[in-house]
Amino acid sequence: MSLSNFFSHSTIFEYISSIIDILVVWYFIYKIFMVVRGTKAVQLINGIFVILILKGVSEFLGLHTLLWLIDQVIDYGLLAIIIIFQPELRRALEQLGRGKIFTRVRQKAEEQQEKMVEAIVKASEYMAKRRIGALISIEQETGLTDYIETGIPLNSQVSSELLINIFIPNTPLHDGAVIISNNKIAAAACYLPLSESPFLSKELGTRHRAALGISEVTDSITIVVSEETGKISLAKNGELHRDLSLDALREMLRNKLNKDVEPQATPTIWSKWVKKNG
Incomplete structure (x- = not known):
């Protein structure tokens, strides 16, 4: 059936069911990619894409010998994939049966995020005690590529x-x-834009102005350790939260990084900090 005939003879219910069908397929494809990301199956998927591209080019250019070879690879490739990746396929089916295949990615991301928060808090504690100046910016939805390129990639x-x-x-x-970025240190020695806010205290130095500046133009979260006082601050959405305790820093990072946290679920220490600092 041609596309014009489909639209002319289909009902609203068929339109909706077709849209749902497409969305469900894309959702499953997305979840499969998220599951195999970071595993050796990624190389397999890349190889399949290369073979499909070569097949299309061969058909277009009329390369019959190459096309025959690719067809043989495709015909016997599925059996080879099942044999080679039998343990992974069995594990995936077991997780699907337990309903865990689509929660594993989220759990892994949450674990990485928690490790990152603890690493930042531990490093901030060490540097604050010894008055070592630090400036750490965490990328959110707004990309920081322009600023990453000013530093040394890690x-x-x-x-x-x-x-x-x-x-x-x-x-x-x-x-x-x-x-x-993406729970990894993308770069160091990066230059951030300085805030020109007239309301920023004169006692604050370049690091605090940079933290506030990047928070004014992006949705990033930036932590500052003062070299002069050893105090810890956090900048987000053009606001600078100063003189944080380690517990307050940890809970602010958790709440601001985790967008699914409801306000009423906020821990007691954070509530006390907000009440104290307004």
Whole structure:
């Protein structure tokens, strides 16, 4: 049936069911990609895409020998995939039977996020006690690529030891900001825009102005450790929350990183901090 005939003979119910059908298929494809992301199955999927592209090019150019070889690969490839990835397929079916296949990705992301929060808090505690200046910005929905490109690329796992080592004075990377993207340290020694707000206290230095500046133009979360006082601050949405305790920092990070947290579920320490600081 042609597209014009489909639209002319279909009812509203058929339109809606077709849309739901497409959305469900895309949802399952998306979830499958999220499940295999970071595993060796990713290389397999890339290889399948390459074979399909070569098949299309061969048909277009009339490369009959290459097309025959690709057809043989496709014919016997499915059986080979089942044999090679038998353990992974069995594990996926078991998780599907338990209803866990689509929650595993979210749980893994939450675990990585929690590890990142703890690493930042631990590093902030160490640097605050020794008055080591630090500036850490966490990317949210708004990309920070322009600012990442001003620094030294690292693409490293977030750990308190690495964060501390970066900000040790007189080291090559200590002057500037660390930017965290997708739970990884994307770059260090990055330059952030300075806030020109006239309401910012004169006693605050360049790090605090940079933290406030990046929060004014993006939705990032930025942590500052003062080199002069050792106090910890957090900037978000053009607001600078100063002199945070470690518990307040931890809970602010959890709440601002986790958009699904409801206000009434906010922990007691955070409630006390808000009441105290307005």
